[in-house]
Amino acid sequence: MTREPVFPGGTSVSHLRVYDWPAPDAPQGSGSPHLHTTSTKAYVTLAGRGQVETLGPEGHAVHDLAPGRIVWFGPGVIHRAVNLGGLEVLVTMSNAGLPEPGDAVITFPTEVLADPDRYARAAALPRPDDGATDAEVATAARARRDLALEGYAALRDAVGQHGPDALQPLYDAAARLVAPRTARWRETWEGSVVHAAGQTDAALEALADASPVTLDGGRVAVAEANDGPRRYGMCGRLRTWPQTA
DSSP: OOOOOOOGGGOEEEEEEEOOOOBTTBTTOBOOOEEESSOOEEEEEEESOEEEEEEETTEEEEEEEOTTOEEEEOTTOEEEEEESSSOEEEEEESTTOOIIIIIEEEOOOHHHHTOHHHHHHHHOOOOGGGTOOHHHHHHHHHHHHHHHHHHHHHHHHHHHHHOGGGGHHHHHHHHHHHGGGHHHHHHHHIIIIIHHHHHHHHHHHHHHTTOOTTGGGOOOOOOOOOSSSOEEOSSEEEEEOTTTO
């Protein structure tokens, strides 16, 4: 059976419209601060204006977002999208995403992060498939965002006072929370990134001998955006594609 090509680099893409729900320090809207434990993430700004705040080993920073600008950051960097007016970004992530329900850890307060069951309840949203209305999902997503902002404010203050070492308790908690999921992640990674890297390795080896043997395996793939309303993500409403997210 012929396999369709892996999306370039084993990445994922999604189209994000950042929430316009006001926050105390972001009157035009803000997403939920969180970090990724394995994946590098990029914001390719498509429309509007905004910022992405980052908090990590290099400290706290604010990066402007406007069409034509890309900002990206690696695992362990807490990030928060801030809407300054109509902000839309194309989100690309390494490792086939291991997307938001996967390797992301939200910056809930310390007592929530310390309890896996409590964390799971705080992070989960009601499911439309189970009868939840859009208004109910939105209310839960906003409450999740507000709880994440509470924990984020404490982290930002701690880093300001004590430096990036203040993030170590969060990193310890994040590692404990995601450890049970890593076997499934490895399957995703091996089927996307490792497979794509293997194809490149085989092509380079063949082409070094002036052999076109790998070229006759080229294929084309097409993916349509998932049907239905945009999903409530960490930072906004998401349109996703099934092959890449």
